[in-house]
Structures are given as structure tokens and as C-alpha cells.
Amino acid sequence: MAKSAPAPPDAAIEARGLTKVFGDRYALRGVDLSVGRGEHLVIFGPNGAGKTTLVKILATLVKPSSGDVWLDGSNLRARPELVRRKLSLVSHQTFLYDNLTVYENLRFYGRMYGIPDLERNIREVAARVQLETRLHQRAGTLSHGLQRRAAIARAVLHDPPILFLDEPEAGLDPRATSVVREILGSVNTGERTVIITTHNLERGLELGDRVVILHRGQVVFQAPRREVDAAGFRRVYDRCTGAGR
């Protein structure tokens, strides 16, 4: 079997020829993607475009049918545990246990990641997401917005260099959305590489350094953010995805 070439050293994420087939349905068809360190990439696409499948493959939750992925230079197939230590995922599901307190949830995940000085880390992260006063409240009793904040705390507790945000604002009311945006802004600083999937064109354009449109499992458009304006991008999106026809 031919050995695939190593990932470029400057890429935080490198995906080559990613294909995923569920039964006889193609969710992804040969996706190539390269994301630089510290880059914020926004993936747009209609329902069923393959955004969540792509994120799940990159986050090691689903194995690709074919193709290769490197995260921070490590091959996903060869060293999945090492790769997982470098990434995290925030989705519209919080992954929290309703009957445990926010503190117990964070302690559970912290122990699973083997985080040293866990108590201090939990306090610091809780302060960043403004949940210090809710640490000992059961996660299931929090509002959706507060649960999403706790989910962000869980995701950044081990300070991953790569963060996936799979429609992180889905299902939130406008007030909770704006608070979550603010918190995501505060955690997505420095050298952290971020991949965001969203339906919301305006919001997505605010967040990214580069934009990608995924349609029917294929990358149909990509460009640096500075090269697209909102109105022009809307037209490109409609043309690429057939929206509005």
C-alpha cells in the first residue's frame, strides 16, 4: 500500500481526499482542506451539505471511508489519542450530564483529559465563561444559554490548539446568542485554530479569516475573507448551492 505524503508543517489541519459514504449515500466526496495555525475558517452550506460529517471526521468521531487527515502534524488514523488531546468540539449538543453540577461535569471531563491542577483550571475557565456563581448548580437546571456556556468551558478546559464549532448558536434566543458570541470571542484568541460551521452568512463572515462553501459533500468555493463582501458572498452562495431557485 502506498504511503501518503506527510502534512505540510505549517498546517494545523490538513485533509486530503476525504470521502464518507453512508450506505449508498455520499456525505463527502473527496474534500481537500488545509487550515493554517491560528486561522479561523468558516464552512457554510445548506442542510445535508456534509458540514457536520466533515467536522465529525476531523474531530475523530467518525472514520472517513477514504482519505487522510493530519491535525497539528499527527495523522488521525495513526495516532487518534494524541490528536484528540489537541482538539475540542462545541456543537448544539452540550455533552453535559444533567444530574451532575457544572463543577462535577468539568471535573469529570478534566480527569478524562488528565489535566494537571484541575481545580485551578476549572475556576479559571468558569470565570472566562462567566459561570463562577453557577458551578454548583446541576447542569440540567440551567437555561439553554448557560448550558452552552458550560459546554464551551468543557471544550476549552484542556486548552486545545484546535477548536471546532459546529453551529454553536443553534437553538439559542437572540440574547443568549449574543452572550455566547462574546464568550466564543474571548476563548478564540491567540494561536487557536478554529473551524466554524454555520448557516448564518452574516455571522459567519464576521468570524472567519477564510470562508468555504460546502455543497453536496464537495468544496465548491473557498476564498480569504478579505476578498469577499457580504452582498457578493450572498450571490456566490446562492449560485453555488442553488438557493433561491
Place this chain on the structure above:
Amino acid sequence: MLGQVITILWKDIQTELRTKEVITSVLVFALLVLVIFVFAFGIGESPVNEVTPGILWAALTFGGILGGNRIFAVEKENSRLEGLMLCPVDRAVIYWGKLAGNFVFMLFVAAVVTPVFLALFNLPLFLPALPPVILLAVAGFAAAGTLFAAVAINTRARDIMLPLLFLPVAVPVIVAAVEATGLVLAGRPWGEMLIWLQIMAAFDIIYLVASTLVFEFVIEE
């Protein structure tokens, strides 16, 4: 690895202590099965016969299926299984963590149901040869049950799917447990039930090794 297995086990125990969902439902179900058999067979007066050991293991087996379903359902809700799968641990750690919880809960249920069973059927309460039989059988149930619960959880009819998958595979352990329990209740010597204990131990190892190897494929697709 052991630290993370214990972390998952402790999380399950902590959750169960608050909700009491698994223990209560399994315990009530298993005790109801016993009571139904008492009324159906009216065996209280004849301490040991051919069906008595089967009654105990029918109660524990069906109770165990109920518990096995529930213990994985909690990970399916809110996609918590994905949260576990994101952790930088081998998939086998997740299996062993859930298995440990399943084993502890089933053992607790057996520890309550067995004395009730012995009392209902007018049998001696102190039977030192019975705990090893229960330990080995429950270990086998938990090992196979945890794997098949993970399979069933991704199907639409998971409540029906688990017994359909689990029972045919668990038959050797159920048969061995029933036979060994029959010998214990009849006051036979250890030597006679050794073969059944060995059969259970062998199947426990097979279930554990096979489940550890295939669990990754079960939860990833």
C-alpha cells in the same frame, strides 16, 4: 487507563445515586418476576426442585437487560457519547468504564434479589458457594450486555434489540449459572460445580476480550 475507567464508573455511580433510575427499575422488575413465579409455581413449600435456580436467573437476566439498556441510554441523550469519544483515551476505556458501572449495578441488584429469592422459596440464607456463581455470571452478563447495549442504542427499537442480541450470546453463562446454582441449593460439594464455574470464567474472558476488540467499531459507526 485505570484512572479514566474509575472516572467513568464514579460518574455513573454519582448520577445513579441522584436519579436512582437504573437500580430502582431493575430491582422492582426483578422482585416482581420472583413474586410472579412464587404465585405461578407455588414452590414455597418444596425448597429445591428443577425450576428453582432458573427462577433466580430469569429475574436477574431480564433485570440486567433492563439495566443494560438504561446505562447506555444516558450516554446517547445529549450526545454525551460523543463527549466521551472526544476524550484522548482508547475506545476500550469507555467500554471498561461502562462495563464497570453495569457490573456494580447488577451486583447490587443480585445482592438484594438473591436473599429475597432464598427467603421466598424457604431456602437457607447462608450459602457460601453462591457468591462466586453470582460474581462470575454477573461479570459475563455485564461484559456481553455492555457491548450489545452499545449496539442496540444506535437502533430505533433498542428496547427490543438488546434482548434479541444479548440472550443468544449469553446462553452459555445463563445455563452454567442455573446449573451451578442448582448444585449449590442442593448442597452438593464444590467439586461438582467446578466445571460450571470454569465454563462461566471461560465465557467471561471470551466476552471481555471480544468486546474490548470490537467496541471501537460499534460506537464509531
